[in-house]
Amino acid sequence: MYFVLVSVLACLASCHCFIERDEKNENHCGLLQHWIESSLVSMEIIKRGFHREVETTVELSPDVHSGVRVLLLHRWPRGVYVDPYQLASLSDLSDWKIILDSTIDLEGPAHKTTGFVTFVYPTPDGPTPTLLKVTIPIHGRYHEPSFVAETFTSVEIEPPELLLWTEKCMPLNNVEPHDVMEAPCTHHNSSSCQWVKQQHQQKERGPVNVQFPVGDGSLCGPVCGGTLLVTMLCCVALSKHMWEHRII
Amino acid sequence: MERLITKLTEKHVLFTASFVIRLALVAYGDYQDKTMVVKYTDIDYHVFTDAARFITEGQSPYNRSTYRYTPLLAWLLTPNIYLNMVFGKILFIVCDVLSGLLIYKILLLKGLGTEAALRVCALWLLNPLPIGVSSRGNAESILAALVLGTLLCMEARHLMWGAILYGLSVHMKIYPVTYALPIALSLRTTETRSEDNKGMKSLMRFIRSFLNRELFLFASVAAGVFCMLTALFYYMYGWEFFHETYLYHLTRRDIRHNFSPYFYMLYLTADSGWSQWLGLAAFLPQLILLLVASWAFHSDLSFCCFLHTSIFVSFNKVCTSQYFLWYLCLLPLVIPHLSLSLKQGVGLLILWFAGQGLWLGPAYFLEFEGYNTFLWIWLAGLLFLIINSFILIQIVSHYKPTQTPQRLKVE
Numbered sequence: 001m002y003f004v005l006v007s008v009l010a011c012l013a014s015c016h017c018f019i020e021r022d023e024k025n026e027n028h029c030g031l032l033q034h035w036i037e038s039s040l041v042s043m044e045i046i047k048r049g050f051h052r053e054v055e056t057t058v059e060l061s062p063d064v065h066s067g068v069r070v071l072l073l074h075r076w077p078r079g080v081y082v083d084p085y086q087l088a089s090l091s092d093l094s095d096w097k098i099i100l101d102s103t104i105d106l107e108g109p110a111h112k113t114t115g116f117v118t119f120v121y122p123t124p125d126g127p128t129p130t131l132l133k134v135t136i137p138i139h140g141r142y143h144e145p146s147f148v149a150e151t152f153t154s155v156e157i158e159p160p161e162l163l164l165w166t167e168k169c170m171p172l173n174n175v176e177p178h179d180v181m182e183a184p185c186t187h188h189n190s191s192s193c194q195w196v197k198q199q200h201q202q203k204e205r206g207p208v209n210v211q212f213p214v215g216d217g218s219l220c221g222p223v224c225g226g227t228l229l230v231t232m233l234c235c236v237a238l239s240k241h242m243w244e245h246r247i248i
Numbered sequence: 249m250e251r252l253i254t255k256l257t258e259k260h261v262l263f264t265a266s267f268v269i270r271l272a273l274v275a276y277g278d279y280q281d282k283t284m285v286v287k288y289t290d291i292d293y294h295v296f297t298d299a300a301r302f303i304t305e306g307q308s309p310y311n312r313s314t315y316r317y318t319p320l321l322a323w324l325l326t327p328n329i330y331l332n333m334v335f336g337k338i339l340f341i342v343c344d345v346l347s348g349l350l351i352y353k354i355l356l357l358k359g360l361g362t363e364a365a366l367r368v369c370a371l372w373l374l375n376p377l378p379i380g381v382s383s384r385g386n387a388e389s390i391l392a393a394l395v396l397g398t399l400l401c402m403e404a405r406h407l408m409w410g411a412i413l414y415g416l417s418v419h420m421k422i423y424p425v426t427y428a429l430p431i432a433l434s435l436r437t438t439e440t441r442s443e444d445n446k447g448m449k450s451l452m453r454f455i456r457s458f459l460n461r462e463l464f465l466f467a468s469v470a471a472g473v474f475c476m477l478t479a480l481f482y483y484m485y486g487w488e489f490f491h492e493t494y495l496y497h498l499t500r501r502d503i504r505h506n507f508s509p510y511f512y513m514l515y516l517t518a519d520s521g522w523s524q525w526l527g528l529a530a531f532l533p534q535l536i537l538l539l540v541a542s543w544a545f546h547s548d549l550s551f552c553c554f555l556h557t558s559i560f561v562s563f564n565k566v567c568t569s570q571y572f573l574w575y576l577c578l579l580p581l582v583i584p585h586l587s588l589s590l591k592q593g594v595g596l597l598i599l600w601f602a603g604q605g606l607w608l609g610p611a612y613f614l615e616f617e618g619y620n621t622f623l624w625i626w627l628a629g630l631l632f633l634i635i636n637s638f639i640l641i642q643i644v645s646h647y648k649p650t651q652t653p654q655r656l657k658v659e
Contacts, residue, residue, distance in 0.1 A: 048616065048617050048618040049614070049615050049616040049617050049618040050614075050615050050616075050618070051615070051616065084313075085291075085294065085298070085313075103313075106313060106314060107314075107502075107504075109503065109518070111519075142503055142504055142515070144519065145515065145516050151620040152620065211618065212618070213614060213618060213619065213620035213621075213622065214620070215512065215515050215516050215622050216516075216622065216623070217516055219516070219623070220516045220517060220520075223512050223513050223516055223626060224513050224516075224517065224522075224526065226630070227509055227510060227512070227513040227626075227630065228513075228529055228530075230509065230630045230633065230634065231509055231510075231530070231533045231563065231633065232533060234533070234563075234633055234634060234637040235532075235533035235536055235537055235563070237637060237641065238537055238559070238637050238640055238641060238644075239536060239537060239540045241641045241644050241645060242537075242540050242541055242544045242545070242555070242644055243540060243544060245544070245644050245645060245647065246543070246544035246545065247544065247545055247547050247548055247649050248547070
C-alpha cells in the first residue's frame with residue numbers, strides 16, 4: 001500500500017515538473033513573441049557613388065533577457081555586392097560578425113551575377129543591448145548600358161529581417177503569427193537553430209532605392225567610331241615619326 | 249644647391265638614403281594601417297599575403313579570389329606568414345633600390361660618366377612614385393629589377409644570364425614577351441649590304457640572319473626557363489594556374505572605368521555581337537606600333553624596350569596606374585640621350601600629369617559621388633592617349649643614340 005502511495009506521489013511530482021517546465025517554456029516563448037513584436041528595425045543607406053554603407057538600427061524591447069540572440073538576415077539584390085575580405089578586416093575591429101551564403105564575384109556586372117544572403121550577428125558574444133547598430137559597406141556593380149537615355153539605374157535594397165532566438169524557448173511553438181526559420185546558430189556556422197522571424201509590417205520603412213550611373217547605349221556608334229578614329233590617328237602619327245627617326 | 253645635389257648623388261649616400269626613405273615609409277605605413285581608417289598598404293599586398301597563407305596550409309594560392317599572378321610570388325612571400333607580414337614589403341623595396349643600381353650599371357656601360365649616371369639614377373631612386381608603390385606593397389619592383397637585369401646582361405653580352413632573367417620576367421608578367429622581337433633582331437647576324445636586292449634572295453638572307461648561335465642560345469634558354477616554370481606550376485596547381493596567370497590577362501576585358509581609351513567602347517559593347525571584332529580592332533594599333541618600333545630601334549635595346557612598354561601600356565584595352573611603372577623604370581636609360589631642354593622635359597612631365605588629373609577628376613565623381621560622368625571619362629581617356637602619343641613623338645624625335653649606327657636623316 002505504501003508502495004502504491006509513494007509511486008503515485010512520484011508520478012504526480014514528475015508530472016508537476018513537466019507541467020512547470022512547459023509552463024516556463026510557454027512563458028519564455030510568449031516573451032519571445034512579445035519581444036519580436038515590440039522590436040523595431042530601421043535601415044539607412046549613407047555615402048554616395050558606388051561605395052555605400054548600409055546602417056541598420058534595431059531597437060529591442062527594454063525587457064529583453066540577456067540570453068536572447070539576434071540575427072539580421074539581409075537579402076541583397078544582384079546590383080550590389082559585399083567584399084568578403086573587407087568584411088573580414090572590419091569584423092576584427094567591430095562587434096558584429098557576418099556569414100555569406102555563397103561566394104561573391106567581386107568583378108562581374110550586375111546582369112551576370114545573382115543576389116545573395118548575409119547573416120549578421122550584431123553581438124555574437126556577451127549580453128544583448130537593447131539598441132543595436134550595424135554598418136555594412138556595400139559596393140555597386142556595373143550595370144548594362146541603358147538604350148533608353150536613362151543615366152541611372154535603380155537598385156532596391158530591402159531592410160533586413162530580424163530573427164530572435166533564446167534557448168529557453170525550445171522547441172519553438174506558439175509564436176504565431178510569426179514564422180519560424182532555420183538559420184546558423186552562430187557565426188561559426190557549425191549548427192542550425194530555429195529562429196523566430198519578425199513579420200514584415202513591423203519594419204519602420206520599406207525598401208530603399210539606390211541609384212547607380214549607367215553607360216549610354218545610344219552613344220555606342222559615336223563612341224566606337226570616335227575611339228577607333230583617335231587610336232588609329234595616334235597610331236599613324238607615332239608610326240610615321242618612329243619610321244622617320246629610325247636607327248639603322 | 250649644386251653642392252647639395254653633388255653630395256646627394258654620391259653613390260653610397262644616394263643608395264643608402266633611398267633605402268632608408270623606403271624603409272621609413274614601410275614603418276609609417278604599418279602605423280597608419282593600425283591607427284587610421286584609410287589604409288596605407290595596397291589591397292594587392294593583402295591578396296599576395298592571403299595567397300601565401302594558402303600555400304603554407306598546403307593549398308593552392310588561387311583559392312584567394314583575385315590572385316592573378318604566378319605562384320612564384322606567393323611562394324616568395326611565405327615568410328610573410330612564417331616570419332612577419334612586413335617581409336614582402338622589405339623584399340619589394342630592396343628590389344626597387346636594386347633596380348636603381350641596375351640603371352646605374354647600364355648607364356655606365358653605355359658610356360655615361362659616374363656623376364651623370366648617378367644623377368639620372370636619382371630620378372628613379374628619389375622618385376615618389378616608385379617609392380610609394382613599393383612601400384605600399386606592390387610587386388612591380390620585382391619585375392622592374394628582372395627587366396633591367398635582362399637589359400644589363402644584353403648590354404654586357406652575357407647572353408645566357410640575360411636569357412634566364414628574360415624567361416623569368418615573362419613568366420612573372422606577360423608584357424616583356426613583346427621584347428622578343430627587338431631582342432631577336434638585335435641578335436641576328438648583321439651583314440654587309442649586298443647589291444643583290446632581289447625580293448626572294450633578300451628575304452632568304454633576312455631569314456638566314458636569324459639562324460645564328462647567339463640567337464639560338466638565347467631563345468632556347470629563355471624558352472626553357474619559361475616552359476620549365478610553367479610545367480612545374482601546371483603540375484602543382486593545374487589549369488587554374490594557367491588561366492589566372494596568363495589567359496586572364498590576355499583576354500582581360502575590364503568594363504569598369506580605367507585609363508584605357510577603349511574602356512567606354514568595351515563597356516557599351518560588352519554583350520553585343522561586335523565585341524570580338526572590336527577587341528581585334530583595338531589590338532591592331534598596338535601590334536602595328538610594336539612592329540614598327542622593333543624594326544626602327546632594335547639596335548638600341550634599352551630605348552626599344554622603353555618604347556615597346558609605353559606603347560603597350562598606352563594602347564592597351566585596360567590601363568591602370570600600376571602599369572606606368574613598367575616603362576618608368578626604363579625612362580632613366582633614355583633620358584641621357586634626349587636633346588630636350590630641361591624646360592621642355594618638365595613641360596612634357598606636367599602635360600603627362602595633367603592628362604592623368606583630367607581623367608581622375610570625372611572618375612572620382614563617378615565612383616565616389618555617383619554622378620554620371622562616363623562621357624567625360626571617355627573623352628579624358630582619349631585625351632590621355634593623345635598626350636602619351638605626343639610625348640612619345642617628342643622623345644623619339646629628340647633621341648640621340650651614342651652608338652655608331654647612323655641616324656637616318658629626317659626625310
